[in-house]
Amino acid sequence: MHVALLGGTGDIGEGLALxxxxxxxxxxxxxxxxxxxxxxxxxxxxxxxxxxxxxxxxDGKENTDAxxxxxxxxxxxxxxxxxxxxxxxxxxxxxAVVVSPAVGMKGSESGMSYNPPGVGSVTQLAAEAxxxxxxxxxxxxxxxxxxxxxxxxxxxxxxxxxxxDDQARKTVISLVEDIDGLRALxxxxxxxxxxxxxxxxxxxxxxxxxxxxxxxxxxFH
Amino acid sequence: MHVALLGGTGDIGEGLALxxxxxxxxxxxxxxxxxxxxxxxxxxxxxxxxxxxxxxxxDGKENTDAxxxxxxxxxxxxxxxxxxxxxxxxxxxxxAVVVSPAVGMKGSESGMSYNPPGVGSVTQLAAEAxxxxxxxxxxxxxxxxxxxxxxxxxxxxxxxxxxxDDQARKTVISLVEDIDGLRALxxxxxxxxxxxxxxxxxxxxxxxxxxxxxxxxxxFH
Numbered sequence: 001m002h003v004a005l006l007g008g009t010g011d012i013g014e015g016l017a018l019x020x021x022x023x024x025x026x027x028x029x030x031x032x033x034x035x036x037x038x039x040x041x042x043x044x045x046x047x048x049x050x051x052x053x054x055x056x057x058x059d060g061k062e063n064t065d066a067x068x069x070x071x072x073x074x075x076x077x078x079x080x081x082x083x084x085x086x087x088x089x090x091x092x093x094x095x096a097v098v099v100s101p102a103v104g105m106k107g108s109e110s111g112m113s114y115n116p117p118g119v120g121s122v123t124q125l126a127a128e129a130x131x132x133x134x135x136x137x138x139x140x141x142x143x144x145x146x147x148x149x150x151x152x153x154x155x156x157x158x159x160x161x162x163x164x165d166d167q168a169r170k171t172v173i174s175l176v177e178d179i180d181g182l183r184a185l186x187x188x189x190x191x192x193x194x195x196x197x198x199x200x201x202x203x204x205x206x207x208x209x210x211x212x213x214x215x216x217x218x219x220f221h
Numbered sequence: 222m223h224v225a226l227l228g229g230t231g232d233i234g235e236g237l238a239l240x241x242x243x244x245x246x247x248x249x250x251x252x253x254x255x256x257x258x259x260x261x262x263x264x265x266x267x268x269x270x271x272x273x274x275x276x277x278x279x280d281g282k283e284n285t286d287a288x289x290x291x292x293x294x295x296x297x298x299x300x301x302x303x304x305x306x307x308x309x310x311x312x313x314x315x316x317a318v319v320v321s322p323a324v325g326m327k328g329s330e331s332g333m334s335y336n337p338p339g340v341g342s343v344t345q346l347a348a349e350a351x352x353x354x355x356x357x358x359x360x361x362x363x364x365x366x367x368x369x370x371x372x373x374x375x376x377x378x379x380x381x382x383x384x385x386d387d388q389a390r391k392t393v394i395s396l397v398e399d400i401d402g403l404r405a406l407x408x409x410x411x412x413x414x415x416x417x418x419x420x421x422x423x424x425x426x427x428x429x430x431x432x433x434x435x436x437x438x439x440x441f442h
Contacts, residue, residue, distance in 0.1 A: 110412040114419070156442070160427060186430040187423060191331040195423035198335070202408060202416035206381060206441050209407040216441045220427055220434070221377070 001175065004070035004096070006031040006063045006085055007077030009041040012101055015148025016074060016140065017045045021056040022151055024178040029059045031066030031073075033088075038062065052151045067092040072099055072175055074140070079104040079122045086129040093134055097168045100126035100193075101140035103200040111208060112201035116194055123193035127164060135168035137161060138193045139176055139184070142200050144215035155181030157217035160196045162187050185220065222396070225291035225317070227252040227284045227306055228298030230262040233322055236369030237295060237361065238266045242277040243372055245399040250280045252287030254309075259283065273372045288313040293320055293396060295361070300325040300343045307350040314355055318389045321347035321414075322361035324421040332429060333422035337415055344414035348385060356389035358382060359414045360397055360405070363421055365436035376402030378438035381417045383408050406441065 003020055005013040008030035020028050030045070032038035038060030049056040059066075067073050067089035077085050079102040086098070100123045106115040117125045123138030130136050139161045147153050159176045161184050163169035169186060176184035187196055203216040224241055226234040229251035241249050251266070253259035259281030270277040280287075288294050288310035298306050300323040307319070321344045327336040338346045344359030351357050360382045368374050380397045382405050384390035390407060397405035408417055424437040 108412070110410045111408075113413065114416055160423065185427050185434070187332075187426045188430050189331045191329070192334065192423070192426050195335055195419045195426070198416045198419040199423065202381065202413070202420065203441065205408045205413050205416070206406050209409050213406070213441070219440050219442070220424065220437045221440070 001026045001071045002029060002069045003027065003175065004029045004031050004066040004073045005076045006066060006073055006089065007075065007081065008032065009037055010076055011145035011149065012140065012143065013076035014041070014045065015143065015145045016076065017058060018048060018149055018151055019179045021045065021049055021058055022052065022054055023180045026178065029061055029066045029069055031061055031063040033063060035060065035062045038066070063089050064092045067096065068094070070096040072097050072171065074099045075102060075126060078102060082122060082126055083129045086126060090131050093131060097135045097137055097171050098126060098130050099137045099139050099172055103141050103197040105201045111205040114198040114201050116197065120191070121193035121197050123162060123197065124190050127190050135164050136190065137163035137168045137172040138190065138196060139172050141196050142203060142218055144203070144217055147215040156219065157181065158183045158185055158219045160185050160187040162190050162193045162196065164190055222247045222292045223250060223290045224248065224396070225250045225252050225287040225294045226297045227287060227294055227310065228296065228302065229253065230258055231297055232366035232370065233361065233364065234297035235262070235266065236364065236366045237297065238279060239269060239370055239372055240400045242266065242270055242279060243273065243275055244401045247399065250282055250287045250290055252282055252284040254284060256281065256283045259287070284310050285313045288317065289315070291317040293318045293392065295320045296323060296347060299323060303343060303347055304350045307347060311352050314352060318356045318358055318392050319347060319351050320358045320360050320393055324362055324418045326422045332426040335419040335422050337418065342414035342418050344383060344418065345411050348411050356385050357411065358384035358389045358393040359411065359417060360393050362417050363424060363439055365424070365438055368436040377440065378402065379404050379406055379440045381406050381408040383411050383414045383417065385411055
């Protein structure tokens with residue numbers, strides 16, 4: 001499968017690129033608004049993988065070109081860039097499944113809180129902004145980017161997945177589970193995304209308030 | 222410590238009563254609007270404990286009388302009874318720490334969603350409704366009542382705790398950790414309660430959408 005990480009030069013993009021290249025046979029393409037930036041990140045990720053004994057070929061392209069190749073296109077951008085990014089690649093997505101991992105948060109003295117857009121969740125915002133027939137899923141919301149990118153750390157996290165249809169859900173669940181140490185769990189339709197996204201500020205608040213805890217993820221049992 | 226479970230005839234009250242009596246030396250008092258109902262539940266819990274080899278003495282009282290004895294008063298009532306219950310015991314709480322475990326949810330065809338009151342969270346609603354100097358904490362929001370009440374099941378769950386002040390947080394964290402298999406984690410102040418409460422509908426949606434998963438709790442790591 002071709003996985004495009006749009007905005008893949010950021011930290012969640014880096015983590016997903018490294019894990020997908022390290023653990024799976026999928027073809028990873030880094031997207032950015034500027035091809036040069038994408039290529040630089042792709043080179044950097046290849047070097048990190050080589051340092052961990054893996055010969056991987058990761059391409060860097062402009063978001064539109066990355067999207068055109070994609071079976072799955074991950075919107076690895078901050079929530080406030082999501083609509084712009086989707087609009088820019090709308091004509092290139094073809095049959096790709098769009099995956100939204102972004103979370104809207106705001107910080108205050110007391111900690112982080114969930115700050116969803118009016119439509120209910122960032123994942124639902126992606127569904128509104130995507131072309132009409134494009135399948136949309138939400139996943140990877142609760143992964144601590146630092147630990148994700150640290151290839152010498154074994155993961156043991158659950159990844160709740162919501163999707164607009166069963167085929168998209170199946171595709172994304174299978175992609176998640178191809179990464180070692182991640183278990184994908186269906187949380188139903190896109191209407192159920194807000195409660196997944198809200199978990200991320202909780203993880204940050206728990207890390208902030210408890211000594212020895214950082215880069216938290218979650219398991220359900 | 223005296224722990225009053227106000228509305229302790231319901232399922233979260235039952236689970237907490239059984240675990241506290243089974244695992245700890247705290248004195249458990251069941252509260253209800255009707256003393257007879259509280260006594261009947263207390264007798265039933267004593268019988269369950271006896272069946273598991275534990276001689277426990279659990280009292281049942283009217284909520285006001287239970288609150289008057291309490292070092293910690295748990296509002297083990299549905300969210301929509303919370304304000305009424307707190308108002309009824311306001312004059313009896315003394316220095317007790319009030320603990321809110323309730324979550325506002327609504328269901329639809331697609332699943333459960335978080336439905337907070339206007340003040341932000343049910344825990345904050347408890348703080349608004351409590352007498353001015355009463356310390357308030359939020360805890361036990363994400364415990365599956367069925368598994369909690371099944372004494373032959375070993376728990377292995379985390380319990381995020383928020384509180385209005387450090388002393389209340391300390392008291393509640395210590396109470397939580399006295400129950401075998403529960404780890405208390407501070408999530409900061411009451412402003413951070415919504416993201417804890419929102420986790421409960423997610424747990425229900427995950428159980429509903431994944432075969433073999435039910436009565437879910439969570440660990441953070």
